[in-house]
Amino acid sequence: MYAIARHRLAMARRPIAARTAAGALRHEGDRSEVLEHRPEAASSARRTTQAAMKRWRVDTDTTESVTLIVSELVTNAIEHADPPFALHLRRETQGGAIWVGVTDGGQANSEGAWTISCSEDEHGRGLAIIDTLADSHGIRTHRNGTTTHWARLTT
Template sequence: MLLVVSELVTNAVEHAEPPFALHLHRERAGSRVWVGVTDGGPAEAEGAWTASCTDDEHGRGIAIVDILADAHGIRTHAGGSTHWARIPA
């Protein structure tokens, strides 16, 4: 679970505008944890880390989330978006 949370938070910091919020809760049905990272929308420029590294040093975060999560996606709203994942507990 820690790796999925790390990837979602890192993606928000590197590719989106603040404010950022991390949401975690255990789902009532089944034994999964819902993780969401809400941001203020797409950034005008890439974050410092992404801009300073080569293409082979980044870009695998969502693929990692896809492998480890039961499901994941994006909810867009007026103030930005929430990237979420359901992870087996």
Template structure:
């Protein structure tokens, strides 16, 4: 994740400055005690555990941005759905993006991936059709707007904007 100012880590020493995008092994708990920038990105491993990592990161960022209650719950659910869809239906690499907009108390959530996978993931293929496929309906119900951006190099960003 981004860190714009030197911060004190859990042991009292300075936190390493990981650069513009942290990796999954970096400590979002320690970064959350620092002044958070308006944009946070985190690389995620392309595996089912990425959903839990994204939720932990998002929870700590939302705490730092003082976004709580039902709006925080909605953000957490949208993050879970976007990351799950990327793990199940897309290729690596996988990156979570959170952006607190300056106007209108809005939060932009993006999950970038390597584009569509040739096959569905193990969870989707192990389910009957009525056990999956509701993620985009959930996002549609919670987000003010959502969409997909395909980049020239083949990567894709699935995004949603929520009022917080």
């Protein structure tokens, strides 16, 4: 069963490039990383994100916003979705917008341990944070059953 899930994730990892005004597909320096289904995955995703932002010479404020969005998306995937997980980072060549996505195995049958252990007022702010920081965000459900939660920020 895990082999099937990995195959579904590989299919979902096919590049989704940002479109320029002329309609051509353009992006640079794509970065994708498979993440483990563990709380430590958020920390790993933050490190990967910060390294990509540094490589792309993104300013500090944008780097902090992108890193926070990635942390929220990964945490949501760990708490609410089935594995496997992957982080995707993309920078558009024209305009320099940053696109981030977290692909997961789809909705889990039960909530994660952290969500279950918290009172109602201790969780549930992640999407509000993403909505505040991102220019746009959404969900893409793939034919293979995986789901990508994404956000786009203009630099």
